[in-house]
Amino acid sequence: MSDNPDRHLLETCVASEILCEGSFLKGRRDTVRMPDGSTSAREYIIHPGAVVIIPLLDEAHVLLERQFRYPVGQVMTEFPAGKLEAGEDPLRCAQRELLEETGHTAEQWAHAGALHLAIAYSTEIIHIFFARGLQAGQRHLDADEFLDVCTLSDADFSAACRQGGVTDAKTLSCALWLQNVRSGAWALDWRPA
Structure with missing residues (x-):
């Protein structure tokens, strides 16, 4: 042993x-x-676990959301995300959340990694996914969900992170992934939907 x-x-x-x-x-x-x-x-x-999606619109733009977050009392800019249902596969959850919140489906998906959001006081793990080959469609928001979908260039997204316009921890962590994937420093294993 x-x-x-x-x-x-x-x-x-x-x-x-x-x-x-x-x-x-x-x-x-x-x-x-x-x-x-x-x-x-x-x-x-x-915490039951969650997913976050980095939706790549093209070679220089990403899809984000703006939503009021009650615990902090403000509208936050963040990547689409959602909690896992009991027994739900993280990829299926990511596909479901992207469609529900943004109305988009993706031709290809890549699992980037995992993020432990608050290790001192929570079991929460967030599975990070990239999505590309996006196709716009109809959103299917939950009855208690109100959010706007927005597009930012990678440069504007980076500036928002640097200047405090994005303070959500999962989205800031995803900024590191986005930067390294876009530069070619970190490779992804893309799979069809």
Whole structure:
């Protein structure tokens, strides 16, 4: 049996309690045994997981959304995204969310990677997808969803990130992916829809 080189960093759950349970998120408090044998508390949110899509309109433009986000009380510019339904495949979720929110379908998809959004207090993982060969169609917004779809050049998107017009963490992380994919530094494995 091989020894884990990170063993001196690991925490082990010894007790767990539910703090709250909503229809979307759950709050937990765990008592954990620390590497030195002492105990401590960890409070965190259980999240079902999500996807974010970087829709490439052409060689120099991307599709984004503007939407009011209640917890921060402002309209945010961000890439299309959405939460996974129970048991849903992340690619299928990405395809569903792109169509529902923007009305677009894509001829090709590429899984870029994963993003752990708030590692100190949430289990949330966001699967990052690129979409290209976009075809416009009819949006299918949820009853409680109100958003605008907009197009930005890569240069304008980069400027918005730099100047504080984009502050959403997942979208800022996707800016790194976009920059490196566009420059050819990072390759993607494109697949048909």
